[in-house]
Amino acid sequence: xxGEAQPASALPAVAPERPSRAPYYLVAPACLLFIAIVxxxxxxxxxxxxxxxxQYKGIERVFxxxxxxxxxxDSYFLEVFVRTFRIAVLVTLVCAVLGSxxxxxxxxxxxxxxxxxxxxxxxxxxxxxVARTLGWALLFGGTSGVVNQALIGLGVLSQPIPxxxxxxxxxxxxxxxxxxxxxxxxxxxxxxxxxxVESAAASLGASQGTILWRIVLPQIAPGILAGAIIVxxxxxxxxxxxxxxxxxxxxxxxTLAYDEFLNTLNWxxxxxxAVLLLIALVLIIVSANRLVEWRYREMFR
Amino acid sequence: xxxxxxDRLTKRYDAHHAVRxxxxxxxxxxxxxxxxxxxxxxxxxxxxxxxxxxxxSGRIALEGRDLAAIKPSQRGLGIVFQSYALFPHxxxxxxxxxxxxxxxxxxAEREQRVGDVLAxxxxxxxxxxxxxRMSGGQQQRVALARALVIRPRILLLDxxxxxxxxxxxxxxxxxxxxxxxxxxTTTILVTHDQSEAMALADRIVVMNKGTAEQIGPxxxxxxxxxxxxxxxxxxxxxxxxxxxxxxxxxxxxxxxxWPVAAPTAGAVDVTVRPERVRFASVDGHGIAATIKTRIxxxxxxxxQAVADGRTITIIxxxxxxxxxxxxxxxxxxxxSDDMRIRPSREIVS
Amino acid sequence: xxxNGPLALAFHTLFVIFMLAPxxxxxxxxxxxxxxxxxxxxxWSLRWFRAIADYPEFVAAFWQSVWLGALSSAIAVAFSVPxxxxxxxxxxxxxxxLLTLFQSPLxxxxxxxGIAFLRFFTEIGLAGTFFGLVISHIVxxxxxxxxxxxxxxTGMNPQIEQAAVSLGASEATVLRRITLxxxxxxxxxxxxxxxxxxxxxxxxxxFIATPGTETLPVRMFLYIQDNIDPxxxxxxACVIVVTVAALVALDRLYGLExxxxxxxxxxx
Numbered sequence: 075x076x077g078e079a080q081p082a083s084a085l086p087a088v089a090p091e092r093p094s095r096a097p098y099y100l101v102a103p104a105c106l107l108f109i110a111i112v113x114x115x116x117x118x119x120x121x122x123x124x125x126x127x128x129q130y131k132g133i134e135r136v137f138x139x140x141x142x143x144x145x146x147x148d149s150y151f152l153e154v155f156v157r158t159f160r161i162a163v164l165v166t167l168v169c170a171v172l173g174s175x176x177x178x179x180x181x182x183x184x185x186x187x188x189x190x191x192x193x194x195x196x197x198x199x200x201x202x203x204v205a206r207t208l209g210w211a212l213l214f215g216g217t218s219g220v221v222n223q224a225l226i227g228l229g230v231l232s233q234p235i236p237x238x239x240x241x242x243x244x245x246x247x248x249x250x251x252x253x254x255x256x257x258x259x260x261x262x263x264x265x266x267x268x269x270x271v272e273s274a275a276a277s278l279g280a281s282q283g284t285i286l287w288r289i290v291l292p293q294i295a296p297g298i299l300a301g302a303i304i305v306x307x308x309x310x311x312x313x314x315x316x317x318x319x320x321x322x323x324x325x326x327x328x329t330l331a332y333d334e335f336l337n338t339l340n341w342x343x344x345x346x347x348a349v350l351l352l353i354a355l356v357l358i359i360v361s362a363n364r365l366v367e368w369r370y371r372e373m374f375r
Numbered sequence: 376x377x378x379x380x381x382d383r384l385t386k387r388y389d390a391h392h393a394v395r396x397x398x399x400x401x402x403x404x405x406x407x408x409x410x411x412x413x414x415x416x417x418x419x420x421x422x423x424x425x426x427x428x429x430x431x432s433g434r435i436a437l438e439g440r441d442l443a444a445i446k447p448s449q450r451g452l453g454i455v456f457q458s459y460a461l462f463p464h465x466x467x468x469x470x471x472x473x474x475x476x477x478x479x480x481x482x483a484e485r486e487q488r489v490g491d492v493l494a495x496x497x498x499x500x501x502x503x504x505x506x507x508r509m510s511g512g513q514q515q516r517v518a519l520a521r522a523l524v525i526r527p528r529i530l531l532l533d534x535x536x537x538x539x540x541x542x543x544x545x546x547x548x549x550x551x552x553x554x555x556x557x558x559x560t561t562t563i564l565v566t567h568d569q570s571e572a573m574a575l576a577d578r579i580v581v582m583n584k585g586t587a588e589q590i591g592p593x594x595x596x597x598x599x600x601x602x603x604x605x606x607x608x609x610x611x612x613x614x615x616x617x618x619x620x621x622x623x624x625x626x627x628x629x630x631x632x633w634p635v636a637a638p639t640a641g642a643v644d645v646t647v648r649p650e651r652v653r654f655a656s657v658d659g660h661g662i663a664a665t666i667k668t669r670i671x672x673x674x675x676x677x678x679q680a681v682a683d684g685r686t687i688t689i690i691x692x693x694x695x696x697x698x699x700x701x702x703x704x705x706x707x708x709x710x711s712d713d714m715r716i717r718p719s720r721e722i723v724s
Numbered sequence: 725x726x727x728n729g730p731l732a733l734a735f736h737t738l739f740v741i742f743m744l745a746p747x748x749x750x751x752x753x754x755x756x757x758x759x760x761x762x763x764x765x766x767x768w769s770l771r772w773f774r775a776i777a778d779y780p781e782f783v784a785a786f787w788q789s790v791w792l793g794a795l796s797s798a799i800a801v802a803f804s805v806p807x808x809x810x811x812x813x814x815x816x817x818x819x820x821x822l823l824t825l826f827q828s829p830l831x832x833x834x835x836x837x838g839i840a841f842l843r844f845f846t847e848i849g850l851a852g853t854f855f856g857l858v859i860s861h862i863v864x865x866x867x868x869x870x871x872x873x874x875x876x877x878t879g880m881n882p883q884i885e886q887a888a889v890s891l892g893a894s895e896a897t898v899l900r901r902i903t904l905x906x907x908x909x910x911x912x913x914x915x916x917x918x919x920x921x922x923x924x925x926x927x928x929x930x931f932i933a934t935p936g937t938e939t940l941p942v943r944m945f946l947y948i949q950d951n952i953d954p955x956x957x958x959x960x961a962c963v964i965v966v967t968v969a970a971l972v973a974l975d976r977l978y979g980l981e982x983x984x985x986x987x988x989x990x991x992x
Contacts, residue, residue, distance in 0.1 A: 078918070085972035095812035095815075096810070096814065097810035097811075097816045098810075099806075101807040103807070104804065104807035104826060104870075105807075105822065106802055106805045106819050108828075108866075111844075111859050111862070111863055112828065112863055114844065115840035116832070116836070118843050118847065119836065119843055164737050170774075171738065172917055175735060176739045178734050179728050180736075181727065192744065192980060192981070193975050193980055195739075195743055195843075196980055196984060197968065198744075198747065198870055198918050199978070200924070200962070200967055200970070200971055200985070201747060201924075201964055201967045202940075202964075202967070204926055204941045204944045204960070205944070205963050206746050206747060206950070207746075208960050209746020209749045209750040209960075210746045210949075211952055212749045212753055212761065213746060217760065243881055247746075250743065250746060253743065261981075276766055277969055283918065291833070307831065310833075311833030311836075311927075313834065313926070314926050314927060317945075317949075318945075318948055327835070328835040331835050332835065335839060335842070336931070336932065341839075341843070345839055345843070348833070348835055348836045349836070351833055351835065352832060352833060354834045356831060359831055
C-alpha cells in the first residue's frame with residue numbers, strides 16, 4: 075500500500091464542459107465492478123456480524139446484537155483494541171519524528187546521493203512485508219539477538235531486554251515497515267517548497283534552527299499529518315508483523331479477527347471485530363483528513 | 376450570401392455571458408481578427424465555430440448550411456491551437472498527414488501534398504523529426520501545415536503566435552499573411568495583440584465582455600474608434616474633457632479653441648492620437664504643459680507631459696527636429712481633423 | 725542544495741542502517757551452513773537455496789503469485805482506463821464521489837477485505853478458487869492502477885484530442901490512434917505498481933487462499949507460524965533479490981517518485 079500527501083478532494087483540472095452522456099458510460103464498468111465486489115461483500119460482512127454462532131450449529135442467520143455486545147463490553151476485546159491503538163499511536167509518533175527528519179536530510183543532499191538514498195529508503199516498501207518482518211524476528215531472536223548485542227555494546231543497555239513477543243518489538247518492527255510511507259509523504263511536501271524561501275530567510279538573519287522551526291516545518295506540516303494518517307491507519311490494521319513478532323499471545327485487532335475466523339471459526343464474532351475496526355478507522359481517517367484540510371485550507375490550491 | 380455567418384451568437388454559463396449576441400459576416404478569402412482582452416469571448420467564439428462548445432442561442436452558417444447539425448469532425452475546418460497540440464508520438468510528416476488520412480486520401484497523393492505544404496512553410500528537412508526535438512517556431516509551422524494541408528474551408532487560429540518571442544513573432548506574422556494571400560483561405564484569427572490584428576487582418580472585430588464593439592478595417596477602426604473602449608484598446612490615445620459650442624463652430628479644450636463642426640453641444644470627450652499631437656511655439660495656440668518623462672524608442676520618441684494634473688502622451692518621429700527634455704515647458708497643438716469628438720459620458724458632479 | 729552537517733549525516737547513517745538491517749540479515753542468514761538459524765561466520769553455504777527445490781509448494785506458490793499479480797493488475801488497469809478518461813476529461817455529477825469510491829480500498833483494512841471476501845466467496849461458491857483470488861486482488865490494486873492512469877490522462881493536453889477531432893477523426897479513432905498511445909507509459913507503470921502490491925499482499929490473501937491456491941507471501945507466513953528455520957530465509961532472500969532488481973529497473977525507467985507519488989522525476 076502506498077500513500078499520497080494530497081487532500082482527498084484534489085481533482086485534476088478539467089477541459090471545458092461537454093454536455094454528453096459519455097462519462098457515465100465510461101465509468102460504468104469500474105462502477106459496476108466496485109458495487110459487485112466491494113460494496114456487496116462488505117455489506118454481507120456487516121450483516122454477518124449480526125448473526126448467531128454456536129460450535130455445533132454453525133452460523134445461524136438471525137439479527138441479534140450478541141456479538142456487538144460482546145465486542146464492546148468484554149474486557150478482553152477492549153484490551154485488544156486499546157493495545158492496537160496504543161501501538162498505532164506509538165508507531166505514528168516514531169515514524170513522524172524520524173521520517174520527517176530523514177526526508178529533510180534527503181532533500182538537502184546533492185545528486186547522485188539523493189537519488190540513491192531515496193531508492194534505499196523507499197525501496198523497502200516494495201519488498202515483501204513477510205521478508206522484512208522475518209528480518210526483525212532474526213534480529214530480535216532471544217536474549218542473544220543482534221539488536222540486544224548491539225545495544226549492550228553501545229552501552230545503551232546493561233542487560234538484554236526481550237523484544238520478541240513484546241509490544242516494544244512490534245512497535246519497532248512496524249515502524250520499520252511503515253516508515254517509507256511517512257518519508258514519501260513528507261518528501262512530496264518538501265518538493266513543493268521553493269528552496270529560495272530558505273535562502274531568503276537566511277539572508278534576513280535567521281539561524282538554521284529558526285528556519286527549520288518557523289519556515290520549513292509549518293509548510294510541510296500538512297505532509298507530515300497526511301503521512302501520519304496513513305501510517306496510523308496501516309499500523310492499526312497491521313496483521314503479518316504483529317502476528318510474527320507479537321506471537322499468539324499478544325493480539326491486535328487484525329490477528330484477533332483472524333483467530334476468531336480461522337481458528338475458532340466464530341465467523342460472526344470475527345466479522346464484528348473487523349467491522350468495528352473498519353468503522354473506527356474510517357471515522358478517525360475522515361475526521362483527521364477534514365481537520366488537516368480545514369486547518370491548512372489556505373495552502374491547498 | 377456571405378461565406379460564414381454568425382447570427383446573434385450567444386454563449387451563457389449560468390448567469391455569466393461569455394458571448395452575447397455576436398453577429399458577423401465573413402466573406403470568402405477574408406482574413407478576420409477577433410481582438411480583445413482576455414475574457415472578452417473571442418476564444419469561446421472560435422470554439423463555437425469549431426464545434427467544441429455548443430452555443431446557447433444563435434446560428435452559425437457556413438456556405439449557407441447551419442453548423443449546429445454538423446459534428447466537429449465533419450466541419451472541414453483547420454485549427455491551429457495556442458499550444459500547437461501536435462501529436463507527440465508522430466513525426467512532422469505523420470502529424471501533417473493525419474488529416475489527409477482521415478479524409479481517406481491515397482498514400483501517394485498524401486505524400487505529395489504533405490511534401491508541398493512542408494516546403495511552403497519551410498520545414499522540408501524536418502519531415503522525420505518528432506515535435507519534442509523542435510523549437511517553438513518550428514512546432515508552430517508544423518501546426519499550421521497540418522491545418523492547411525487538408526484545404527480547409529476556414530482556417531481558425533487561436534493566439535498561435537503568443538508563445539513566440541518578439542522577433543520570431545514578427546517574422547511569422549509576415550509569413551502568415553503571405554501564405555494566406557497565396558492560398559486565399561478564409562481565416563479567423565483570435566488575438567489580444569492589437570498590433571498583430573492590425574498587421575494581419577482585412578477586418579478587425581474588437582470584442583469586449585462578449586460583444587463586438589466595432590467591426591471594420593484596421594485603419595478605419597484605429598482612426599475612427601466607435602467607442603471609448605476601442606479608442607483605448609487600439610493603440611495609445613489621449614482623452615480630453617472639453618465643451619462644444621456648435622453656434623460658433625468650435626470645441627474648447629483647456630481654454631483653447633479649435634474650429635470643428637461638433638455633432639452635439641455641451642460637454643464632450645475629445646480623443647487625439649499621440650502621434651497627431653505636436654509641439655507648438657511656446658506662446659502660440661495650444662495646451663500648456665510640462666514634460667514629465669521622455670523615452671527613446673528607436674524610430675520615435677515617447678513623451679509624457681502633464682497639464683493641470685492630467686497626463687498627455689505624445690509620440691514624435693525621430694526626424695531630427697526639436698526634442699524637449701524633462702522639465703521643459705511646451706505647448707501642445709493638433710489639427711482639427713485629428714480630433715474625435717463624442718458626447719461626454721462622464722457624470723458631472 | 726545546502727549541505728548536511730555531520731550530525732545530520734550521522735542520523736542519516738543510523739536511519740539507513742535501521743532500514744536495511746532486517747533485509748540484510750535475512751539475506752545473510754540464508755547462507756548459513758548450519759541446520760538452524762545462525763549467522764554464517766566461517767563458512768558460507770548454498771544448502772538452503774538448494775533445499776528450496778525440495779519444497780515444491782514454495783515454487784508453486786511463487787508461480788501462483790506471479791500469475792495472480794499479472795492477471796489482476798492487467799484487469800485492474802483495463803477497468804481503470806475508461807474511468808480515468810471520464811474523470812480527467814469531463815465534469816459530471818458524482819465525479820468526486822466516484823473518485824473516493826474507487827480509492828476506498830486503500831482505506832479499508834485488508835483484514836476486513838479478507839473476511840468480507842471469504843464470506844462473499846463462500847456464499848457464491850467461489851471459495852478457494854483462483855478466480856476468487858483474482859477478484860480480490862483486482863480490488864486492492866485498482867486504486868494504484870487508477871491513480872497512475874489518471875495522472876497520465878490528465879497530463880495529456882486536451883487540445884491534442886481536439887486537434888485530431890478537427891482533422892476528421894471519429895471518437896474511436898481518437899481513442900485508438902491518439903489517446904491510448906499517449907497514455908500507454910502510464911498504463912504500464914500502473915500495471916507495474918499494481919503487480920508489486922498484489923505480489924506482496926498477505927493479510928487479505930491469508931483469509932481466502934486455500935492449500936491449493938496459496939501465494940508466496942501466504943506460504944511464507946504460514947511456514948513461519950510453525951517454526952523459523954533457514955529455509956524461509958533463503959526463500960525470502962530470493963524474493964528480496966528479485967524485488968530489488970525490479971526496483972532498480974523501475975527506478976531507471978520511470979523514477980520511483982513517479983510510481984509512488986504519481987509525479988515524474990523533476991516534475992512539480
